[in-house]
Amino acid sequence: MPSLSTTCCIAGGGPAGMMLGLLLARAGVDAVVLEKHADFLRDFRGDTIHPSTLEILHELGLLDDFLKLPHQKVHALTVQIGGETVPIADFSHLPTRCKFVAFLPQWDFLNFLAERGARFTSFGLRMRAEVVGLLEERGRVVGVAVDTPEGRLDVRAPLVVAADGRHSIVREKANLPIEKLSAPMDVLWFRVSRRPDDPDTGLGRFRPGRLFVLLNRGDYWQCGFVIAKGTFDDIQRTGLPAFRESVAALVPFAADRVTDIRSWDDVKLLTVLVDRLTTWYRTGLLCIGDAAHAMSPVGGVGINLAIQDAVATANLLAEPLRRGTLTDADLRRVQERRALPTRIVQRFQVLAQNRVVAPVLASRARTLTVPFVLRLFVRFPWLRRIPARLIGIGFRPEHVETAARG
Ligand SMILES: Cc1cc2nc3c(=O)[nH]c(=O)nc-3n(C[C@H](O)[C@H](O)[C@H](O)COP(=O)(O)OP(=O)(O)OC[C@H]3O[C@@H](n4cnc5c(N)ncnc54)[C@H](O)[C@@H]3O)c2cc1C
Numbered sequence: 019m020p021s022l023s024t025t026c027c028i029a030g031g032g033p034a035g036m037m038l039g040l041l042l043a044r045a046g047v048d049a050v051v052l053e054k055h056a057d058f059l060r061d062f063r064g065d066t067i068h069p070s071t072l073e074i075l076h077e078l079g080l081l082d083d084f085l086k087l088p089h090q091k092v093h094a095l096t097v098q099i100g101g102e103t104v105p106i107a108d109f110s111h112l113p114t115r116c117k118f119v120a121f122l123p124q125w126d127f128l129n130f131l132a133e134r135g136a137r138f139t140s141f142g143l144r145m146r147a148e149v150v151g152l153l154e155e156r157g158r159v160v161g162v163a164v165d166t167p168e169g170r171l172d173v174r175a176p177l178v179v180a181a182d183g184r185h186s187i188v189r190e191k192a193n194l195p196i197e198k199l200s201a202p203m204d205v206l207w208f209r210v211s212r213r214p215d216d217p218d219t220g221l222g223r224f225r226p227g228r229l230f231v232l233l234n235r236g237d238y239w240q241c242g243f244v245i246a247k248g249t250f251d252d253i254q255r256t257g258l259p260a261f262r263e264s265v266a267a268l269v270p271f272a273a274d275r276v277t278d279i280r281s282w283d284d285v286k287l288l289t290v291l292v293d294r295l296t297t298w299y300r301t302g303l304l305c306i307g308d309a310a311h312a313m314s315p316v317g318g319v320g321i322n323l324a325i326q327d328a329v330a331t332a333n334l335l336a337e338p339l340r341r342g343t344l345t346d347a348d349l350r351r352v353q354e355r356r357a358l359p360t361r362i363v364q365r366f367q368v369l370a371q372n373r374v375v376a377p378v379l380a381s382r383a384r385t386l387t388v389p390f391v392l393r394l395f396v397r398f399p400w401l402r403r404i405p406a407r408l409i410g411i412g413f414r415p416e417h418v419e420t421a422a423r424g
Pocket of ligand 1: 029031033034035052064147148149181183291306308313315322
């Protein structure tokens with residue numbers, strides 16, 4: 019069986035895996051990221067790079083180059099409820115270098131990390147490398163089994179990091195205990211073409227029974243149509259014309275383009291999961307990002323949390339990995355550092371899902387009224403700094419503590 023040895027083998031080239039690979043390689047630790055797809059060009063990942071992630075890029079000396087990529091700066095978040103535009107977050111007062119959320123397709127972000135990682139000799143990235151199993155010896159994880167176009171490959175390492183997302187195969191194979199939280203919705207994901215005279219940002223639109231998100235991707239809108247969990251079959255039964263009509267009612271400026279949705283094949287169902295591991299590690303294995311805690315799309319903070327996990331992991335593990343002294347206690351420290359911020363964010367997400375998303379989706383009223391709490395944001399602009407802080411920075415922000423050695 020062909021095999022490869024490294025110091026840290028990372029399953030999954032999403033935000034958590036790519037950032038960890040870059041940080042470890044920069045700190046002089048050999049790291050190989052295994053990504054099952056041939057490229058990063060997938061649609062379902064979310065397009066938000068938050069102020070705290072931009073801060074990390076600054077600490078790595080990458081911010082200026084990153085901001086040269088085409089992106090949109092969003093300084094404040096608003097949602098449309100009924101006919102009213104309600105401001106909910108104002109990032110302009112954050113104590114960060116960038117006081118905005120950068121919107122750009124996630125594949126641009128991941129390609130950027132891949133390109134920067136490749137400048138370190140310790141960095142390895144294998145595309146079309148799907149982790150299919152764990153290699154174990156005497157109860158200890160010692161590597162992963164990988165399917166590649168050339169056949170099976172064993173990758174051996176003192177540490178395997180599962181960063182393979184919310185359907186993580188690694189955490190499943192490791193039998194780590196999972197706590198499931200409620201997720202009352204799913205998302206239908208599709209594109210509608212965009213014209214230069216369309217608005218710049220779409221973001222959230224709330225109507226009775228409807229919750230819709232629009233992301234500006236230049237020549238098209240990436241649309242997220244939030245539906246009650248398990249109702250996609252019913253929506254399909256009512257037919258494509260009815261679905262197109264409901265989209266047109268939500269985005270009247272693009273009503274003439276809903277025929278871009280030619281068939282149900284153009285509409286992807288994204289199942290929303292919210293869960294977390296009660297133990298993030300086993301000897302030789304650590305889970306981070308969505309593999310440790312699947313995040314709801316609410317607040318668009320999952321990428322940020324995944325990056326923060328990667329930074330904490332590199333801060334705590336680079337030294338023991340380099341010295342060859344890694345123990346379970348080191349892995350436990352990562353969980354202890356990141357579990358609390360995760361629980362707090364998930365608590366807010368579940369609260370928003372139950373108090374806002376589910377009632378909006380269940381509403382049969384003629385029109386939605388702006389809830390009292392959100393009226394306060396209109397009346398007292400300084401209140402918008404609170405959600406800005408929660409979304410833009412989160413709890414226990416991480417900073418790069420590893421020195422560049424690569
Ligand atoms: C509908 C929806 C919209 C969202 N929108 C946003 C948003 O706008 N902003 C935001 O911050 N968060 C958003 N999120 C949450 C966000 O997508 C995740 O929290 C974030 O992507 C987690 O990053 P990650 O690196 O842990 O995992 P992922 O981004 O899921 O990356 C995992 C990677 O591992 C790879 N992989 C999987 N299995 C294997 C395997 N066996 N072998 C090798 N590679 C493998 C995958 O191909 C993928 O590249 C959204 C979530 C959903 C469901």
